[in-house]
Amino acid sequence: MKHDDKNGWRSDIAPYERPHMKHSLWQIMNTLIPFFALWYFAYLSLSVSIWLTLVIDIIASGFLVRIFIIFHDCCHKSFFKNKWANEIVGTLTGILTFVPYHQWRYTHSIHHASSGNLDRRGVGDIWTLTVDEYQKSSWKKRLTYRLYRNPLIMFIIGPIFIFLIDYRFNRKRAGMKERMNTYITNVSIVGSLALLCWAIGWQSVLLIQGPMFFVSGMMGIWLFYVQHNYEETYFENEPEWDYVKAAMHGSSFYKLPRVLHWITGNIGFHHIHHLSPRVPNYYLEKVHNKNAVLRNVQTITLMTSLESLKFRIWCEDTKKFIRFKDLKPIKVKRGLVKTLEMD
Numbered sequence: 001m002k003h004d005d006k007n008g009w010r011s012d013i014a015p016y017e018r019p020h021m022k023h024s025l026w027q028i029m030n031t032l033i034p035f036f037a038l039w040y041f042a043y044l045s046l047s048v049s050i051w052l053t054l055v056i057d058i059i060a061s062g063f064l065v066r067i068f069i070i071f072h073d074c075c076h077k078s079f080f081k082n083k084w085a086n087e088i089v090g091t092l093t094g095i096l097t098f099v100p101y102h103q104w105r106y107t108h109s110i111h112h113a114s115s116g117n118l119d120r121r122g123v124g125d126i127w128t129l130t131v132d133e134y135q136k137s138s139w140k141k142r143l144t145y146r147l148y149r150n151p152l153i154m155f156i157i158g159p160i161f162i163f164l165i166d167y168r169f170n171r172k173r174a175g176m177k178e179r180m181n182t183y184i185t186n187v188s189i190v191g192s193l194a195l196l197c198w199a200i201g202w203q204s205v206l207l208i209q210g211p212m213f214f215v216s217g218m219m220g221i222w223l224f225y226v227q228h229n230y231e232e233t234y235f236e237n238e239p240e241w242d243y244v245k246a247a248m249h250g251s252s253f254y255k256l257p258r259v260l261h262w263i264t265g266n267i268g269f270h271h272i273h274h275l276s277p278r279v280p281n282y283y284l285e286k287v288h289n290k291n292a293v294l295r296n297v298q299t300i301t302l303m304t305s306l307e308s309l310k311f312r313i314w315c316e317d318t319k320k321f322i323r324f325k326d327l328k329p330i331k332v333k334r335g336l337v338k339t340l341e342m343d
Contacts, residue, residue, distance in 0.1 A: 102182070104167070112277055159220070162217070
């Protein structure tokens, strides 16, 4: 694994790799207190208007994303210096976001160690096929891949499947500690929902928690998708793969309005996060501004990020994501080249 540091970025990042207790506790307070308050207001609003409840749900879903970022930092052991503090807060925030702490920490660590590596795809990432792989695949696999990459399935069905179903089960070779954490998370989710249903009725819980869960899940998948799936992102085979290049060119800077950077826990500074996962989310922007080299990365905005929806498959020839409709011209071009070589 290469860690080139010709421009001194390592020395600029190092001071920010230590969490600050005061900042972490303040983030917990300014995230969890508003979230629970909004949940309560959503309940009160049911007697006024379901549409008002929906508006409050959408706002609360943003705070649920922010809770997930706290969970995410705990998984990287970057939210607290103390291991057990990360474990406890990570597990509790995982219950709130329907994500088991140890299970997700394992798959996400693989994502960081292999992002942009064509030979190590398949764990903790978005399913990506190259043009060669797609063209050699059976029609069933091609159809499955097209369906998987369809925005309606990825962002509508995806959150429901991943957060409600997939995360409820342990992976095959999970250790006992990971398995127990998943069981504890599942029991806690079911128990808390059952208690809420008993207290205010299942209809109220569904009307409040349902939209909140769905919108936050959709936002979470979108953030993960858009920050690695853009036209000129980075992919290389193992011999050429470079950790720093994968971080700087395979992870975008998602330039959002300041309020959205706050609500998403600065995850838009994704290249900084991939350079050093030990930097707490509240320091990412400072690191980004520290060194000009760290700002010389692919920048996307709310408008330009929508273009990523059309890029579905990785082309080895151009080293870019392309659209499905671009496959035919590539096939024709390759056929001509092969014919000329035979002649």
